[in-house]
Amino acid sequence: MRDDAEENNATGAVGPAADLSLHQRILGDIEDRILSGEWAPGFRIPFEVDLAAQYRCSRMTVNKALTQLAKTGLIERRRKSGSYVTQPRAQSAVLEIRDIKLEVQSLGLAYGYKLVAKSRRRSTAEDRRHLGLTLPTPVLALECIHFAGGRPFCAEQRLINLAAVPDAASERFEEEAPGPWLLKRVPWSAAEHTIRAVSADDRIAMALGIVVGAACLTVERRTWSNGAYVTHVRLIYPGERHVLVANFTPSQPK
Structure with a gap:
């Protein structure tokens, strides 16, 4: 031999x-x-x-x-x-704010990122509801796609409160995703997660390369700092390729 x-x-x-x-x-x-x-x-x-x-x-x-x-x-x-x-299944921690790039790399896959749309606008009523605003203030709206091994992994729809983060207005977000950019510049003090199961509409199906009506997992998160909301983000994953994990311990008797 x-x-x-x-x-x-x-x-x-x-x-x-x-x-x-x-x-x-x-x-x-x-x-x-x-x-x-x-x-x-x-x-x-x-x-x-x-x-x-x-x-x-x-x-x-x-x-x-x-x-x-x-x-x-x-x-x-x-x-x-x-x-x-194999079909990789990503795991996100429900109670953590994790970098999507690290999620992808934990699967042993190459990470990619693309900015799809970016616009600065006067906040709409829906924007103010998402960001907890009472007055019309400028916001930055972003749409991004994160890739794993060349395939769409997650669609990101994000609003940034420019009153809380004015520097975001001049950032291009073409090389670095807004999530890690914000984490490095704005110390958040609290966060809120909302998790939903949704069906992919035409827009999401095209972004994620899946069929219309396919099950998706949506994680909506708001973070705030010093009493002001910083950002609202909606992360949409193909349901068959993503699970959420939460670790907890029994409450201690008083």
């Missing part, structure tokens, strides 16, 4: 690639295809015998790479059926 070094020589690899063991090269190739979205969740990975022929190596080397990918949760190995790209 050939070892990995012999298998590297069989491929004719030279330079830096030859320094990697063959199973690591196979591992990296498959991982890149999954994280880039080329191999989407549910995609059946080529059989071991086919990968062994492609890389001119033993099935044991291929098996070693696939076993490692299964341990990381990127693929699922099914007996007599093959190996499939």
Whole structure:
């Protein structure tokens, strides 16, 4: 039986690639295809015998790479059926304000972000209801999409109270999402979460790449600082790919 070094020589690899063991090269190739979205969740990975022929190596080397990918949760190995790209399920803590980028990276997927729309306006009645305002004041309205492995992960609809955060008016929000930008600049003192199940309308279905009417999980959050509401955000996730988690302990008897 050939070892990995012999298998590297069989491929004719030279330079830096030859320094990697063959199973690591196979591992990296498959991982890149999954994280880039080329191999989407549910995609059946080529059989071991086919990968062994492609890389001119033993099935044991291929098996070693696939076993490692299964341990990381990127693929699922099914007996007599093959190996499939798994459907990641993100978990959000209900009582925490988490960076969506960290949520995506915790799944082992590449994060992406896109600003879809941005407008400064005089607050509407609905804006004032969301932000707890009594007088018409300027607000910044933002729509963003967060991506995981090249696929839409979450749609964000956000209002920022410019009376509380005037610097937001001049921020472009093209490189950095508004959530982490706010967390770094405005110390929040309290937050309120509202969680709903909704059906995707045309707008949300297009943003998330799902069918109209698909179940979605919506998290609405308001944060305030020193008695003034800073922002209201609505985060919309495809329901089948997201769960919410809350940790708690029993109350202590008095």
